[in-house]
Amino acid sequence: MSDNGGCQLYLVTPPTLAPARFRDILAGALDAGPVAAVQLRLKNWSEDDLLRAIDILRPIAQDRDVAFLLNDNPELAVRSGCDGAHVGQEDMPTAEARRVLGKSMLGVTCHGSRDLAMMAGEQGADYVAFGAFFPSTTKEPPAMAEIELLTWWSELMEIPCVAIGGITPLNCGPLVEAGADFLAVSAAVWEHQDGPAAGVKAFIAAMG
Known part of the structure; x- marks a missing residue:
C-alpha cells in the first residue's frame, strides 16, 4: 500500500462476516x-x-x-503473515506497535486531531487516518473531522492520510479534492444495492 499520487480505495471488512462465505465476496470486490x-x-x-x-x-x-x-493486534498481524496492522487511540501505543511490526505497515487512527497525527508520524506510522467525515452506519465515531484537515496534512507531510467515516461515491469528491490519499470504506461497498463489485466500481468512477 503506497501513495502513487492519486487517491486510492481502502476496504474495511464488515463488522460481522462468515470467512468462508466472505472469501468469494472479497475476491469479487478486489477484482472489480x-x-x-x-x-x-x-x-x-x-x-x-x-x-x-x-x-x-x-x-x-x-x-x-x-x-x-x-x-488492533500488531502481534497477531506479524504471526499470521499480514502485511501490517491498524491501531486506534485505545489500542497499542504507536511506538510500541512500530516496534512489534518491524518493517510491516502501521496505520494509526487520529480522529480529527492534528496533534495525534503529528505524534503518530513521529513515532513511525506509515499512514494516519482521519475521520469520521460523515455519519457512519458501521460504527459510532468518537469525533468528527473537518475536511480542511486533509488539505493541511497533505500540504505539510509526506506520510499518506486516509479518510474514513460514512464515505460514499456521492460524497467522496471533496475528500479527494482536499488531498486524501486513501478512502477507507465499508458499508458503501459491502451493502451496495448492486453488490460489492458494483460498489468498488462506483468509487473508482467517483474518485476520477
Whole structure:
C-alpha cells in the first residue's frame, strides 16, 4: 500500500462476516477495480477465530497485490503473515506497535486531531487516518473531522492520510479534492444495492 499520487480505495471488512462465505465476496470486490488495502476489522473475536479468518482471507488480498492489514493486534498481524496492522487511540501505543511490526505497515487512527497525527508520524506510522467525515452506519465515531484537515496534512507531510467515516461515491469528491490519499470504506461497498463489485466500481468512477 503506497501513495502513487492519486487517491486510492481502502476496504474495511464488515463488522460481522462468515470467512468462508466472505472469501468469494472479497475476491469479487478486489477484482472489480484497483484496491490498495483490505483491513480485517472483527471486534471481540477470539484469537483462534481471527487466525482462521486471516488464513482464509489474507491470500485473497495478497494474491492480488493488495495489502492485508489487521485491526488492533500488531502481534497477531506479524504471526499470521499480514502485511501490517491498524491501531486506534485505545489500542497499542504507536511506538510500541512500530516496534512489534518491524518493517510491516502501521496505520494509526487520529480522529480529527492534528496533534495525534503529528505524534503518530513521529513515532513511525506509515499512514494516519482521519475521520469520521460523515455519519457512519458501521460504527459510532468518537469525533468528527473537518475536511480542511486533509488539505493541511497533505500540504505539510509526506506520510499518506486516509479518510474514513460514512464515505460514499456521492460524497467522496471533496475528500479527494482536499488531498486524501486513501478512502477507507465499508458499508458503501459491502451493502451496495448492486453488490460489492458494483460498489468498488462506483468509487473508482467517483474518485476520477
